[in-house]
Amino acid sequence: MLLAERIARFGNKIVSLLTAILIILLLTYGLYSLWDIYRINHNAFISDELLKYKPGQENGLGFDALRELNPDVKAWITIDNTHIDYPVLQGKDDMEYVNKDPFGEFALSGSIFLSIKNASDFSDIYNMTYGHHMENGAMFGDLTKMLDLNYLKEHTTGTLYVPDKTYSVKLYAALECSAYETRIYNLAxxxxxxxxxxxxxxxxxTSYIDQGVKSTDKIIALSTCMSATTNGRVVVFGTLTETEKEVQS
Incomplete structure (x- = not known):
């Protein structure tokens, strides 16, 4: 009887110890997951290191220097008063920069990139760019806000820098669609x-500003995922108007 009680007590201690270890492991995993989510979201914002290469900055490293580090860098896009302020990449296919940063390193937040079906110098009349939708507004996270007409009206302007030209961006429409919508994604x-x-x-x-856009205007499309649906997309459209022949790089 005494032996059985000792065995039972020992068994209870083992169970309690294993339970404590399991709780510690679960807490550790939970804390790591929270830290990892924070790190991914935080790193999605443009870093001070990358910002040094932005075109037109005094005392910066220069856009040409970034393109020397990675020739896949084709442009730099800025939408005023939003988090959209990034280089635009173009890889060997439309998957290369889904999880790769502008320096070519692995990053879950990826990069802003131009469709492989477009000319790399944005000479096409219709130019499709992609970026992840980050809940904190990084990358193309602010695009979903533009489904609100009032927000769109307050955030219509921006700039697209390419090596030999500068374009002013004028956003005018935002819509929701499927990732398979050919009237948006079939570029040809x-x-x-x-x-x-x-x-x-x-x-x-969903939101539209009548700016008298013509069929001959050069267009840039900014596409991102919708968090609520697997194949849902938000696409924002803007005109590109050349403003300068060259930009300080």
Whole structure:
């Protein structure tokens, strides 16, 4: 009887010890997960190191220096008074920079990138860019806010720098669609019928500002995921108007 009680007590101690270890492991994992989420979201914002390469800055390292580090850097986009202020990459396919930063290092937040189906110098009439939707607003996280017409009206301006030109960006529409919407994502089809494309955007936009956009205007599309649906996308459209032949780089 005494032996059985000792065995039972020993067994209870083992169970208690294992339970304590399990709780510690779960807490450790939970804390690590929270730290990892914070790190991913924080790193998605433009770093001071990367900002040194932004075109047009005094005492900066210069855009050309960044392009020497990574020739896949094709442009730099800034949308005023938002978190969108990043280099634009173009890889060997449209997956390369989904999880790679502008320096070519692994990063879950990835990079802003131009479709492989577009000319790398933004000479096409329709230019599709992609970026992750970060809940804290980093990368293309601010695009979903532009579904609100009032927000869009207050954040229409920006700049696109390419090596030999500078374009002013004027945003005018935001819509929700499927990732398989050919009238947005089939670039060859869109470019062959820009008038039909503009008609579709105006008819289906959640928010739209009538700026008198013409079928001959050069367009940039900014596309990101919607967190609520797997294949849902938010796309914001703007015109590109050349303002300078060159930019300080």
């Amino acid at each position: 089809s869109v470019m062959s019928d820009m008038e039909g494309f503009q008609t579709y955007v105006k008819a289906n936009a």
